[in-house]
Amino acid sequence: MNQADVSKLVSKLKIKVNPRLRKFRNAEGPLGRLKKLRKTVTALVKHERIELNYPRADEARMYAERLISEAIRYGDCHKTTMELADFWLEEKQLVHKLFKVLVPRFQDYNVSYTHMYRAPRPYPGPMHKKAVLELRGNPYPSLLPDMISNRNLIHNVLLDEAKKEYRAQKYAEIAAKIESAENQFIGKADTSSNTSNEEIATSEKSRVKDAEGSISESSEINKVQDDKK
């Protein structure tokens, strides 16, 4: 049973931390391990999305999270944090990126700062598991499939059916309007002359077009609402 070290306060990480650290055995010992991980952390901060072997990604993710949380906690005027950033980021322009880009980006996050996905391994090929590690809020398109616009999902099927029904209802209303107008016209035609017949027909057409336009607009509004949902 040990007593917790109280000399320094740390923020809680929002990812699951492994119970033990990986050794990454190498000739240089523990320092070599840190140097290996340093390369990965530097690449992650530089490219914001990298594909690599799973164990290295899993280990480097914890270090990247810690580095960002330290930077958020202490800022760029704290000597120890600056030394940490100087050690962990091999390219020195990335120190500026850490404090000026990543800290403002992640300041108000309640979730982890990184994402890790399991990537498929090449077949036939080495049996190592692969992973994709990325910073949240990166500029690349998402790696996950676009589930919102999948037509076969049940909620999308239901929405489509609802739209169809709405459209049919609107068309029925328009048809009823035209019919009533025609009936009126036939009733008046006996009394008045047939000269304005063509004019009325064109006006009817334009009215139908307007109605259709309104339907398409309303369906667009529906789509937007779906996306928001």
Next chain:
Amino acid sequence: MIVSTISRRCILRKQTSGILRVSSIRQLTSNTKSTKENIPTKFSLAEYRHVYPEFIPDPNVEFRNPIREKLERLDMLSRRAHIDIPEFYVGSILAVTSMDKHSPNKTNKFVGICIKREGCGLRAKFILRNVIDHQGVEVLYEMYDPVLSKIEVLRLEKRLDDELFYLRDALPEYSTFDSNMEPEIHPEGAPIPINPIKVKLKPRPWLERWERKDLKGIEQIDLPERFFIRAKELATPWEKYDMMKQYMKTIPEEEQTEIFAEIQQQLQQLELTRKKLKRKRTFIKPVKLA
């Protein structure tokens, strides 16, 4: 060289049965209800970790168990209601009065410097060291041991290092303390003084290789150059960059504040009762001369 350190373990007995524990919890909850009104805060939540480090659970994930930790905290508080366990640090001089089951109705008082604090929860321990009759004596006490009847801080101060095991290899005058020492008064709210004393070590052989430990509280060591070369080879200066290692040795701030917010009321209540008792004691105690 003769190094004779007697260490006596005061083993914690399983005294609290299930029924007792429930009653103690009930007592505590009733206490909190009655004392929720404004009690002046002595420490901020972040500072509690220095004063009560044993309330922070073990950072090793394998030993974590939130329910056990909570029950332990309640047991610790109920023990603290019976015995005043004061604030002290490694380097402070304490006087501990304890009882012995083999000699009933008698107490032993041991005065010494605290050279180590370890363990958490009910297993929190500290080691006191003194030189008695030219013989180094160390006693390991468990803080929540029911055998202890009184813990008194004679001098509240810190040293330059987190543990003072090097006193075992230092000259005896550095760990000799008068057993009739009077408690020194530490003004309320004043910062804890740090004693900058540099200890002179005896010549080798030692119990440990102190030249490899990066100690601040020892004088320049007189050793051949090869010892320092080897120490430099074995040094691990990159450990300060291993952020996960640090993370796994400590408990995150969020969890600490949660724990101390939970027990803050009870701790403050204990502080108040301690102050009252102190005042009483100063009036009653007569000093007999000659």
